[in-house]
Amino acid sequence: MSNQQEKSPSSSKRRIAIIVLILLIIILVIGLFRFVHHRLNYAMTNAVFVASDSLTEIGFERVGGVIAALPVKEGDSVQQGEVVARINPQHYQLTVNKLIAETQFASEKKEALQLKRQRLEQELKLQTNLTTQDIDRIRKEQQAATARVSSLQARITQLQRDQQRLTRLFEQQVIPRQKLEELTTHLESARADLVALQRNKQAFDPVKQAAQIQQQISITRQQQLLELDRELAAAKAKIEQLQATLDNAHRDLNNTVLRSPLTGRVAKRFINQGGSIAPGRPVLALVNPQDLYIIALLEENKLSGVESGNKALIRIDAYTDQEWRGEVEQVLPASAATFALAPRDISAGEFTKVAQRIPIRIRITEGPLEKLRIGLGGEIEIQRRKD
Numbered sequence: 001m002s003n004q005q006e007k008s009p010s011s012s013k014r015r016i017a018i019i020v021l022i023l024l025i026i027i028l029v030i031g032l033f034r035f036v037h038h039r040l041n042y043a044m045t046n047a048v049f050v051a052s053d054s055l056t057e058i059g060f061e062r063v064g065g066v067i068a069a070l071p072v073k074e075g076d077s078v079q080q081g082e083v084v085a086r087i088n089p090q091h092y093q094l095t096v097n098k099l100i101a102e103t104q105f106a107s108e109k110k111e112a113l114q115l116k117r118q119r120l121e122q123e124l125k126l127q128t129n130l131t132t133q134d135i136d137r138i139r140k141e142q143q144a145a146t147a148r149v150s151s152l153q154a155r156i157t158q159l160q161r162d163q164q165r166l167t168r169l170f171e172q173q174v175i176p177r178q179k180l181e182e183l184t185t186h187l188e189s190a191r192a193d194l195v196a197l198q199r200n201k202q203a204f205d206p207v208k209q210a211a212q213i214q215q216q217i218s219i220t221r222q223q224q225l226l227e228l229d230r231e232l233a234a235a236k237a238k239i240e241q242l243q244a245t246l247d248n249a250h251r252d253l254n255n256t257v258l259r260s261p262l263t264g265r266v267a268k269r270f271i272n273q274g275g276s277i278a279p280g281r282p283v284l285a286l287v288n289p290q291d292l293y294i295i296a297l298l299e300e301n302k303l304s305g306v307e308s309g310n311k312a313l314i315r316i317d318a319y320t321d322q323e324w325r326g327e328v329e330q331v332l333p334a335s336a337a338t339f340a341l342a343p344r345d346i347s348a349g350e351f352t353k354v355a356q357r358i359p360i361r362i363r364i365t366e367g368p369l370e371k372l373r374i375g376l377g378g379e380i381e382i383q384r385r386k387d
Contacts, residue, residue: 040384042383042384043298043303043305043306043381043382044302044379044380044381044382045296045299046377046378047298047357048294048295048314048316048377048378048379048380049294049375050292050293050294050316050372050374050375050376050377050378051292051293051295051374051375052292052374053293054262054264054288054291055267055286056261056262056286057282057284058084058261058282058283058284058285058286059258059277059279059280059282059283059284060085060087060255060256060258060281061255061279062251062255062279063087063252063256064087064278064279065087065088065091065277066087066274066276067085067086067271067272067274067275067277068086068087068273069083069086069273070269070271070272070283072084072269073266074266074267074268074269075265075266077264077265077370078265078266079260079263080260080261080263082259082260083257083258084259084283084284085257085284086257087256087258087277088256089256092252092253092256093253095249095252096249099242099245099246099249102242103239103242103246106235106239106242107239109235110232110235110236110239113228113232113235114232116228117225117228120224120225121225124218124222127217127218131218145200148197149194149197149198152190152193152197156194159183159186159187163180163183163184166179166180258283258284260286261286262286262288263288264286264287265286265289266284266286267284267287268284268285269283269284269285270282270283270285271283287374289370289372290369292369292374293329293361293364294324294326294380295360295361296360296362296380297358298357298359298382299355299356299358300356300357301355303331305384305385306331306360306382306384306385307328307331307385308331309385310328310384311325311327311328311382311383312326312327312362312382314326314362314367314380315380316371316376316377317376317378317379318371318376322367323367324364324366325365325366325367326363326364326365326366327362327363328360328361328362328363328382329361330360330361331360332358332359334359360382362380
């Protein structure tokens with residue numbers, strides 16, 4: 001009786017141990033099944049890096065000088081359009097002021113030339129009209145005088161013939177002396193009128209010459225007008241040149257202020273405040289968090305079922321309590337070793353089989369992008385696509 005009682009506890013302990021062992025085996029089998037199933041359905045690797053195509057280096061494009069202000073440091077967030085650096089603008093401001101003064105002086109000179117030309121043009125127009133009228137009047141008066149001279153000469157000729165005829169009649173005592181003397185008096189008077197008329201006609205010559213001189217003066221002033229036109233064209237070209245130079249100087253002055261072209265973070269600062277920078281040299285390197293992506297180097301024997309559009313779960317070593325989700329964008333067409341600095345040379349016949357890693361580009365769809373930094377590493381699980 002006592003022996004049976006002693007055997008009973010030991011047998012129950014044995015049964016409990018067997019049950020526990022069976023449970024452990026079941027748990028182990030379930031865990032192993034889940035592990036194998038997970039491995040078959042997900043491609044995993046710890047060769048994961050945060051990358052970006054938009055590491056933007058910014059600097060002063062057209063100007064250089066001493067950095068007067070650099071209010072941001074590495075890691076700071078910046079907004080698009082925010083001032084991130086300034087160059088001492090004194091030299092560029094002096095250049096702008098000088099060009100403004102030169103442009104204003106050239107504009108005033110152009111305005112003076114325009115007023116001079118306008119006044120000369122009005123005077124020339126008035127003088128030309130007066131000279132033309134004088135010449136026309138003199139020409140008409142000369143024509144009238146010439147006609148009177150011709151008429152008077154014809155009358156004198158007729159009077160001379162009448163005198164000869166009356167003289168013969170007087171000699172024949174057909175007419176009285178008085179009638180001959182009256183005709184002679186008319187003839188002398190006509191000759192005197194002819195002499196006076198010819199003198200008056202000659203008096204028009206100096207007046208005509210004076211009008212012609214005024215006409216020559218008008219031609220000279222016309223040449224002056226053309227010269228003023230050339231000066232105005234040159235002044236206009238100079239103003240346009242000065243204005244273009246002034247516009248460039250204004251752009252240079254505006255470019256002494258460096259603004260962020262995007263909303264992102266400062267990845268690198270290449271110079272400190274007070275340093276000297278040359279045109280085109282980078283001042284800051286900026287990263288846009290929206291352009292971050294994941295590069296996963298996946299072994300070639302794990303590529304089965306990994307295609308564009310597959311979902312991915314990303315863990316970053318720096319944030320063990322955070323997860324990111326993504327989607328495969330592209331399986332890149334060359335292995336990571338293809339572009340190594342010292343690629344393998346297998347032409348000598350020495351060859352060791354090594355699993356090659358293929359870069360997988362993954363777009364981040366969920367998760368706090370602001371926490372990610374270029375170059376951070378981690379782990380990834382890529383869901384395979386089932387056929």
